[in-house]
Amino acid sequence: PPLDDPATDPFVVAGAAAEHIARATGIDGHDMALVLGSGWGGAAELLGDVVAEIPTHEIPGFAAPTVSGHLPVTRSIRVERADGSVRLALVIGSRTHLYEGKGVRAVVHPVRTAAAAGVETLILTNGAGGLDPDRPAGTPVLLADHLNLTARSPLEGATFVDLTDLYSPRLRTLARDVDPTLGEGVYAQMPGPHYETPAEIRMLRTLGADMVGMSTAIEAIAARHAGLEVLGLSLVTNLAAGISPTPLSHAEVIEAGQVAGPRISSLLADIAKR
Numbered sequence: 001p002p003l004d005d006p007a008t009d010p011f012v013v014a015g016a017a018a019e020h021i022a023r024a025t026g027i028d029g030h031d032m033a034l035v036l037g038s039g040w041g042g043a044a045e046l047l048g049d050v051v052a053e054i055p056t057h058e059i060p061g062f063a064a065p066t067v068s069g070h071l072p073v074t075r076s077i078r079v080e081r082a083d084g085s086v087r088l089a090l091v092i093g094s095r096t097h098l099y100e101g102k103g104v105r106a107v108v109h110p111v112r113t114a115a116a117a118g119v120e121t122l123i124l125t126n127g128a129g130g131l132d133p134d135r136p137a138g139t140p141v142l143l144a145d146h147l148n149l150t151a152r153s154p155l156e157g158a159t160f161v162d163l164t165d166l167y168s169p170r171l172r173t174l175a176r177d178v179d180p181t182l183g184e185g186v187y188a189q190m191p192g193p194h195y196e197t198p199a200e201i202r203m204l205r206t207l208g209a210d211m212v213g214m215s216t217a218i219e220a221i222a223a224r225h226a227g228l229e230v231l232g233l234s235l236v237t238n239l240a241a242g243i244s245p246t247p248l249s250h251a252e253v254i255e256a257g258q259v260a261g262p263r264i265s266s267l268l269a270d271i272a273k274r
């Protein structure tokens with residue numbers, strides 16, 4: 001049943017997706033899940049041995065990619081901890097943004113699928129615009145909290161959910177044990193797909209935002225509702241509009257992600273192994 005059909009129960013589709021993943025990967029219980037945003041793609045191979053790799057679009061509720069070309073894959077990876085114990089990580093191969101117009105259920109379907117697959121810990125990563133001139137492009141930042149400026153919720157009906165400590169203080173401390181230089185910030189999610197005007201960036205700065213992007217907050221709310229422990233990480237890939245003298249360029253965004261890639265990928269892998 002199509003996810004965006006009001007008659008469909010999105011949690012039933014997430015259950016079907018988890019069953020498909022268990023069958024296709026041969027793993028019926030994953031412990032953690034990771035969503036890799038711009039610049040974070042290199043982390044998957046550093047996490048551990050790939051146990052299974054399946055085409056994402058074959059998983060119920062994951063639409064075939066609109067952009068032709070490479071077909072995203074979802075991987076099950078065997079993560080070895082220092083004490084020798086093993087955890088199975090699900091690296092979701094695709095992320096749907098609100099601006100794609102596929103509805104908010106599609107945006108959070110990967111999170112609900114991970115929860116249905118038994119996952120307890122979710123690591124959400126993204127590329128973001130930086131509002132703090134002291135944190136230049138290439139800087140990874142832990143999410144301390146978020147501003148959901150999309151005017152949307154992934155939750156339907158009278159589903160009241162507390163969001164205190166939504167970004168797990170325990171996992172943030174663990175991340176800082178791995179890299180004590182890691183800073184924290186408040187992430188603002190905007191609907192996009194346009195970037196902000198300098199006036200909007202000044203507004204966001206006044207509202208207390210340190211990074212701005214087009215993902216993550218909605219996914220994190222769904223993760224809390226599903227009972228997952230959440231860690232969020234942004235890679236500042238550009239200084240937001242007006243913060244730096246030169247205008248935004250998509251090329252700059254991609255390039256900063258590539259340059260910072262190896263360092264943040266090993267950071268993420270080390271955190272996931274804790």
Ligand SMILES: Nc1nc2[nH]c(I)nc2c(=O)[nH]1
Binds near residue numbers: 129130194214
């Ligand atoms: N809204 C918004 N999203 C982004 N994503 C990235 I990468 N950089 C930006 C940015 O400057 N603004």
